[in-house]
Amino acid sequence: MVGETLATKFVSMGHKVKMGSRTANNEKATAWASKNGGLASHGTFADAAIFGEIVFNCTSGQVSLEALQLAGRENLQGKILVDVANPLDFSKGMPPSLTVCNTDSLGEVIQRQFIDVKVVKTLNTMNCLLMTNPGALKDPGNVFICGNDDSAKAEVESLLRSFGWEKIIDLGDISAARGTEQLLPVWVRLMGKLGTAMFNFSIVQ
Numbered sequence: 001m002v003g004e005t006l007a008t009k010f011v012s013m014g015h016k017v018k019m020g021s022r023t024a025n026n027e028k029a030t031a032w033a034s035k036n037g038g039l040a041s042h043g044t045f046a047d048a049a050i051f052g053e054i055v056f057n058c059t060s061g062q063v064s065l066e067a068l069q070l071a072g073r074e075n076l077q078g079k080i081l082v083d084v085a086n087p088l089d090f091s092k093g094m095p096p097s098l099t100v101c102n103t104d105s106l107g108e109v110i111q112r113q114f115i116d117v118k119v120v121k122t123l124n125t126m127n128c129l130l131m132t133n134p135g136a137l138k139d140p141g142n143v144f145i146c147g148n149d150d151s152a153k154a155e156v157e158s159l160l161r162s163f164g165w166e167k168i169i170d171l172g173d174i175s176a177a178r179g180t181e182q183l184l185p186v187w188v189r190l191m192g193k194l195g196t197a198m199f200n201f202s203i204v205q
């Protein structure tokens, strides 16, 4: 869902996008590519990692490391990896718990395992329809960003601005992913309470 939403938005903005999956002939990826014209293509995770100047991790948090290993360390080396995933565990039903939290986070685990990759964590604290369309809310609220590499964050910030995001808060290095990932239990509760996924966190001072 997230991968398709982001990929469709990027194609609509004139970017070339390759959707990766475990197999080269994934049914959903094939359907997405054939529906989205010449800028859209699909392949394996490795094909996508080779193709992308910027790579997005939109896999389930519990399998993100597996997917990134399939993408290939050598194919990701030196690139920006935008991590949108959350380490949610639904195995005991709702509400989900986090598989990693408090003194660590998925963003940090990925950064530690892929030290040559510039991991930037962002957009994980909102529904995907809002990620690419902040104008859907009268007051879109804030989007958080964190990561160890300032120039990588600046590049991702400009992508966020191209979606229409204005209130971007840089929380610092990748360890700030602990905080943004831990917002998810609150986010899930709020969705139940509000009866919609179209809301966001807004910081007031």
Ligand SMILES: NC(=O)c1ccc[n+]([C@@H]2O[C@H](COP(=O)([O-])OP(=O)(O)OC[C@H]3O[C@@H](n4cnc5c(N)ncnc54)[C@H](OP(=O)(O)O)[C@@H]3O)[C@@H](O)[C@H]2O)c1
Binding pocket: 001, 002, 003, 021, 022, 026, 028, 058, 059, 060, 061, 063, 066, 067, 084, 085, 086, 087, 088, 123, 124, 125, 126, 127, 128, 129
């Ligand atoms: N949904 C949202 O609005 C939203 C918002 C913020 C953050 N997120 C986070 O973004 C991520 C994606 O969410 P989503 O809603 O798009 O989930 P989704 O629709 O279930 O997509 C998950 C993706 O992970 C892949 N996958 C599953 N098992 C895998 C494995 N063992 N190895 C490699 N890939 C595997 C799936 O591939 P197949 O299709 O081939 O099974 C699918 O492409 C999650 O981490 C979620 O927490 C979601």
